[in-house]
Each structure stands twice: as structure tokens, then as C-alpha cells.
Amino acid sequence: LPQAVVFDLDGVITDTAEFHFLAWQQLAQKLGISIDRAFNEQLKGVNRADSLTRILQRAGQADAYTPAQRQQFMTEKNDLYRELLATLSPADILPGILPLLADLRAAGCRIGLASVSENAPQVLASLGLCDWFHFCADARALTHSKPHPEIFLTACRGLGVAPDQAIGIEDAQAGITAINASGMYSVGIGASLTGADYRLNHTGELAWPDLLAHWQAEQACP
Ligand code: BG6
Ligand code: MG
Numbered sequence: 001l002p003q004a005v006v007f008d009l010d011g012v013i014t015d016t017a018e019f020h021f022l023a024w025q026q027l028a029q030k031l032g033i034s035i036d037r038a039f040n041e042q043l044k045g046v047n048r049a050d051s052l053t054r055i056l057q058r059a060g061q062a063d064a065y066t067p068a069q070r071q072q073f074m075t076e077k078n079d080l081y082r083e084l085l086a087t088l089s090p091a092d093i094l095p096g097i098l099p100l101l102a103d104l105r106a107a108g109c110r111i112g113l114a115s116v117s118e119n120a121p122q123v124l125a126s127l128g129l130c131d132w133f134h135f136c137a138d139a140r141a142l143t144h145s146k147p148h149p150e151i152f153l154t155a156c157r158g159l160g161v162a163p164d165q166a167i168g169i170e171d172a173q174a175g176i177t178a179i180n181a182s183g184m185y186s187v188g189i190g191a192s193l194t195g196a197d198y199r200l201n202h203t204g205e206l207a208w209p210d211l212l213a214h215w216q217a218e219q220a221c222p
Contacts, residue, residue: 001107001108001109002167002185002212003109003161003165003166004110004111004112004156004159004161004166004167005100005110005111005112005168006111006112006113006152006159006166006169006184007168007169008169008170008171008172009113009115009117009123009124010044010115010123011044011189012094012170012171013093013097013124013127013129014092014093014094014123015094016117016123017044017171017172019081019085020043020051020081021035021040021043023077023081023084024040024043024055026080027055027080028055031056031059031061031073033058033059033061035055035058041172041173041192042173042174043055044171044173044174045116045146045170045172045173045174045175046116046145046146046172046174047116047117047139047142048074048078048118049070050145052070052073052074052077078119081119085122085123088127090127090128090129092127093129094203094204095203095204096204096206096207097203097206099207100207100208101129101132103208104208107208110134110135110159110161111132111134112136112137112158112159113133113135114137114154114155115136115137115139116139116142116145116151117139118139118140120136124136134159136155136158137151137155139151141154142154146172146174146175146177147173147174147178147181148178149178149179149182149183150178151178152178152182153182164183164184166184166185167187167211168184168185168186168187169189169206170186170187170188170189170193171188171189171190173192173193173194173195176188176195177195180195180197185198185215185218187199187200187206187211189201189202189206197214198214198215
């Protein structure tokens, strides 16, 4: 049995990935930069400062603003994002997540969170999910954003589990890269993801027996 499952939050547990996109899109528009959902795939799993850098780089504006201006842009984006969060409730938990959490608990599997979002504690609270998690990595204490494995290694350490005995679940390409680099087993949610050990199109397809079977097959035949 795997000893732990570590979840990404935005886009896996709830659809806040869409809120992040809408907020960045609005800020980018103000700066005369247009971003679409295809480009947004490169922002998923990437922290606030690095996301702004990627957006500015896309428009050739990497050096156009002072650190104070960039800070102001990040604050504006976060204010927009938090407005969108205001209505978040347990009804916004994506399909398949609660049954999986219950099955993991029943199996004695430890449950962790690996979100680089500084809003993660509030999102988890709005969804009513805090009590399910044995350990949540603190985004503010990280040096690196995904695709660096730091956050997944931190989560495994916090759970007291070796990475090769743990599963990570992600909707971001940067997240899959981070899980793979950590030595964990990667589960990808999304049609366009590459490199995941096991990939599904939607969270509704997540089922503990299937996950377990795939993980065990990998242990037998790495
Ligand atoms: C990640 C999202 O979970 O958190 C990114 O996938 C987001 O889109 C990042 O930029 C940082 O979030 P926040 O809430 O700290 O700005
Ligand atoms: Mg995500």
C-alpha cells in the first residue's frame, strides 16, 4: 500500500485554477497583454511572482517595471482572485475528491497538501476540508515554486513518509514535473499533461481501487 497521497489544491480539489486564470487575465489586460487558456497552462502550479514574470516575459516586458510596481500588480491580482473566492463553499469540491479522501482514511493512508498558493489555507477552510489533511505544506516557507520538487519533498517529510512510498496528484504540467523529480508516483488530471505515471481526464475518474492497482503495478515493474 502507498503510505501517503499528496494533493495539489487549485484545479485538483476545486476549480480555483479557473479563478487564478480570470484574475491574471484581468490584470494582464490592464497592462496591454492578452493571455488565453492555452498560455495559462504554463502558469498552473507556478507561484504568484513567477507567474507575473512569465506574463511580462510573454509580452517582452520582463524589465519594464520596478519591483514596487510588480508588487502592486501581484496585490491587484490577488485582490481580484480573493473576490472570486468569496462564494467558495463545500459545493465546489470537485467530483471524486471526497470519496477518495474517505477511502484513503479507511485504508490508513496519510493525506497531504502541496499547493504553492498562499491562499490555500483559506480555500481549504471555505471547502470545509481542513480536517482531512494530516499535513499541509506552507507555501510561504518555500524557496522554490513547482516544477522544483521542494514542496512535494516538504509534504512527504511533514507526513513522515518516504517519497517513493507516496503518490502525488496534480493538474499542472509544472506539478507533474515536480512530483516526478521528488521520486513520488505521479497522477495527472487533464488531457494535455505529459510524463505522468498515471493520467486521467477528470477528477471524477479518480477511484482508490484503480489508483492502488496502478501504483502496485509500478512497484512490481518499475
Ligand atoms: C497555484 C496555482 O496553486 O498557486 C497558481 O496553480 C497560482 O495558478 C499559485 O499562481 C499561487 O497562488 P497565490 O494564491 O499564492 O497567488
Ligand atoms: Mg493545480
